[in-house]
Amino acid sequence: MQDPRIDQLARQLIRYSTSVQKGDRVLLDIYDAPNTITLALIRQVVAAKAIPVVKLHDTVVTRELMKHADPEGYEMLCKNNLDLMKEIDAYIAVRGSHNITEMSDVPADKMKLVMEKMRPVINERVNNTRWCVLRWPTSAMAQQAGMSTEAFEDFFFKVCLLDYKSLMPAMTALKKLMDKTNKVHIKGPGTDLRFSLKGLKAIACGGTHNIPDGEVFTAPVKDSVEGVLSYNAPTVYQGIAFDNVKLEFSQGKIVKATANNTKAINKILDSDEGARYIGEFAIGFNREIREPMRDILFDEKIAGSFHFTPGQAYEGVADNGNRSQVHWDLVCIQRPDYGGGEIWFDDKCIRKNGKFLPRELQKLN
Structure with missing residues (x-):
């Protein structure tokens, strides 16, 4: 049966x-x-x-x-x-x-x-x-x-089989907030990252493109990314396992990349010119997904996470013009059990330790 x-x-x-x-x-x-x-x-x-x-x-x-x-x-x-x-x-x-x-x-x-x-x-x-x-x-x-x-x-x-439709009002509110945001500042253990979203549109994903789902994504202005980002979710890319990935940025470009396999990560990032620039920024909030499992369709939706993606932008959708054969979703979890962290939009903290603070977004917690 x-x-x-x-x-x-x-x-x-x-x-x-x-x-x-x-x-x-x-x-x-x-x-x-x-x-x-x-x-x-x-x-x-x-x-x-x-x-x-x-x-x-x-x-x-x-x-x-x-x-x-x-x-x-x-x-x-x-x-x-x-x-x-x-x-x-x-x-x-x-x-x-x-x-x-x-x-x-x-x-x-x-x-x-x-x-x-x-x-x-x-x-x-x-x-x-x-x-x-x-x-x-x-x-x-x-x-x-x-x-x-x-x-x-x-x-x-x-x-x-989550009821994605019920989350759409709060997801739409997050999309609208990202649409009008200029400056983003992300803080956390080993992370102090700044970039702009000016002029780029966000997309709410509620079960219509990936299953499981639960994210709103956009892209940063290509040359605006500055600072350092330490990812805490393990990942697999091109069949290779990576842990403790850390990226440093200047004028949008990844100028230093380290991991458990530093040689392999730099080989991927040297695939073409666009691989060292970011093609996607997304905030994940599927309440049923709590722990990483080296499967990006699950891990990028983890409650209290965001991903910041070296490589190809989504052409014609949330498009900052970056082109690459690479599109590597790398995840950072900001819940207290993973060290916490904050996301600031235009000098206002909108998520702290994995929890959204604005009332209209709290249904995503």
Whole structure:
């Protein structure tokens, strides 16, 4: 008997997250996830009188292709993917992971090639489809989270099926506040960071693009970032695990980067010119997500957190003009159990130790 929460989640993804309409062409991009969620999504697409298109992926196979990537082959592959994406109205990716470090031994030059070739496909999906991306719970993810498989599945469905719509008034209030903010000052252990948001618009994310969700994001003025930022959430990027990441900024650029693997982090940040500039600033507040688990779709929504992202900005959405093959969401948690911290907008403290202070934002606490 199928877990009824799978059907509930599929219904939410089709009816709420991507608002599938009659006649829509819906791409279901499935990575290492069971047939149960794929079948449930197909049935919901058909029930909406729309057209399902399914692509199935295996990460082990993908790794092998990436290890032997050549420009001609990936040019053809990515052109094919781009042509398909241009025909799509709605896009849902379900991403399982049996091993989060599966890509760790893909040569750096091959990784760079693949990411460069795939960027137009990602831009087309982000800018011209109604899209939503989510993880799928596996034993490997449960292990990352330090939980039993059953407990993690319960946690997964709890955070994914959160009543996001009820949070939208407070999220909209935070968006409006960020829209009119010029100066931002973030303080905390090992952190004293200043930048401007002037002229950049914020986006409220309430279950329509990522599941789980719960953030409002924008981007800093590209050359305005000054100071130092110490991240306290562990992370994985390009299959490599990083801890204790610390970045120093001058005129918007990362001029010094250290971590448990300083050589590897600087190699990533040297991928291209834009990788040393910030493409996103976001405040996270999913009340059900409390601890990091090296999975960014969860970690960037942690209650009392923010993320400050080296690399590509969201083109045409919250766009400061930064372009890069890199988009690396790095997270800092400011609750008291993680050392606390403050976020100031135009010389007014709007969040202290992970709690919003303005009355109109307190429903996000």
